[in-house]
Amino acid sequence: MKPKKTLVLGLLIFVLSALVIPAQAQEEREELTTDRPDKSQGPGIVSRGYIQLEAGYHYQKLNASIRTHAYPTALLRIGLLEGVELRLHGAAKDSVIENGSKRHIRGWGPLSVGTKVRLWEESGWRPEAALSAMLTLPLASEVFKPDNPEPQFGVAFSHGISEKMDLTYNLGYGWAEGDPVRSYGVNITRELSDKLTIYLEAFGSKGKGETAEHQADVGLLYLLLPNLQFDVAAGRRLNKAAPHSFITTGLVVRLPR
Template sequence: MLPAYAQQEQEELNADRPDNSQGPGIVSRGYVQLEAGYNYQKLNDRIRTYAYPTALLRVGLLQGVELRVQGAVKDSVIENGTSRHVKGWGPLSVGTKVRLWEESGWRPEAAINAMLVLPVAHELFKPDNVEPQFSLGFSNALSETMDLSYNLGYGWTDGEPQRSYGANITKQFMDKVSLYLEVFGNKGKGEPAEHQADLGILYLLLPNLQVDIAAGRRLNKAAPHHFFTTGLAFRLPR
């Protein structure tokens, strides 16, 4: 994502939501940032899922190193003649993001994100074991108001390995508004690949408060049918 800012002297607010192509941006040392939102997804004609609130807490520990804690309350609606609701806490994830190097010429800025999904959740959503998730995030500035972010991920879901990718182009307008277009997907072992695309808008209300809205749909039949998300990113004053 492009850094969002109202004035040049303000510390940049760089959020990892709502896009899936999380770039290499890291919360600066001494700052605490909370990113939270609401997600709706229609998997197919029978199943819809909700997550509210989703929450990601990011703490700048050192220059170029942040602590990350992530979780969500989930609600699944399964329709098969009658509706069945299953609600509870999703898995808690803890980890870190570490900057590898700064952007230089055509060399992108890069960071590694390492998370552990813990078996701490409602029985329906809880993994049997701790599941590691890794991703490499990159970003290239295409101009003063446009950048390209992309990532590659590998981890385990429900005990099976899964690969993922994401890429987006973000354009900043009038210092406060940014628009992005994104494609992303994943592939589990023995499963068909899932590909999706979405469009999102970010609006900087204050130098430390950004709101967002995004919607997307599937690019192939194996992927979830469509989704919608909205939320905010708030950085506590230091």
Template sequence: MKQTLYLGFILLLILSGATTAFAQGEEIETDRPDQTESSSLVPKGTLQLEAGYFFQKATEQGLSIRTHAYPTALVRVGVLDWLELRVLSALRDSVTENGKEREVSGLAPLNLGVKVKLWEEQGWRPEAAFLVRAALPVGSRSFRPDNPEPEIRLMFTNGITEKIDLAYNLTHSWVEGEPQKGYTLSLSGELLDKLTVYGEVFGSKRKGEKAEHQADIGVLYLLLPNLQLDVAAGKGLHASAPDFFVTTGVSYRLPR
């Protein structure tokens, strides 16, 4: 029932904007499905919805843990030419397998943030932006943190050619009170006017724990100038990382 309502809402948005989308002129840029947040902001006065389904399988201390998130939903609002507001959450469930199943489900923590443009690309100097956000102790008890968990992220993009971009992030966050550092590196290329593919590596390390490194590949298809479909899959690069994940979704920018 939840999935049906979600798909119906997306369909309503598509139908309402299909006619004006072609005249809008500005093609949508998204922060999904990869782990690398873009250094671009949504235009001033516009609202963008990025939503999808996420599945991950991980093995921890001999236990197999499957996690579903449906839908993940990121709402981005362009406030100024250099400022964007963001709200992120999801419905989640996790199943632990060890002879018998234990299912936990509920609402993921509410994540609030702002993205700030730092400077435009010039020569070898990359385009840059700054993101600060926090997971708040709001949501289902099984998933929400006891205290706010902030994250600081620097985002950079270099245009290698007109059709190839190199994007990378540096992150510093706090999870359960412990500092965590991370990175992402993504190379994307436009194969056709509406089709883009990318490859990515990313990782993180929390104090006192082993680092987790993963890699993924994905495809983005621009159905309309303000409507994008995507699919991606990835896997862990060593035992301490999740086994694999898949995600697919849709992103839509409301016409101005």
């Protein structure tokens, strides 16, 4: 069986296994918090003993001639301790370049491993906060493999504006192709119902010696079950240096302790 088919089959088994959890266990489970599909990943931590898979499809139009596909993008989050989670991230990629003729570049993107640690809970004027650290490893198909391990660090905050509205924002610093990159993200999330949530977001990054890239998007999250969430989002560039547009959709599933 081909690696791509094996991975898709594994994801389906993971989802199906979560759906057979007894209803009582679902009722006892706490609120599902996710790090997809928005870029302004918040300070939420997967509780100790839980395993959470966040996977999806990402299409991006860089410019008139380059389009990229990533499927599936997958983030595995494992609650190690209260306030500490282990994170593993990877994706299969397919870039389509159109310059009179089409050329496909397929392969596995690099594997990233790391953690997110809660700094403190929200209290009055003080927002909830968490610190994340990831290391992108040179373990990938040759066309997507970085020359050296590349670390990324981030700090995330979240305020409860009202009972149904939250403000999330983060700052990041890391390396890409050996050069430092700074990033930011900010979004406002609004619960429309117990199952449906909408968010508006702006985010961007700036590499050394490069023009800053700024983008904005809107997304919907729908809670199918207490442990299963569907999402979809679409965004566009805010300046010419940024990728033109993107669409993403996916699922989040969480297994019990």
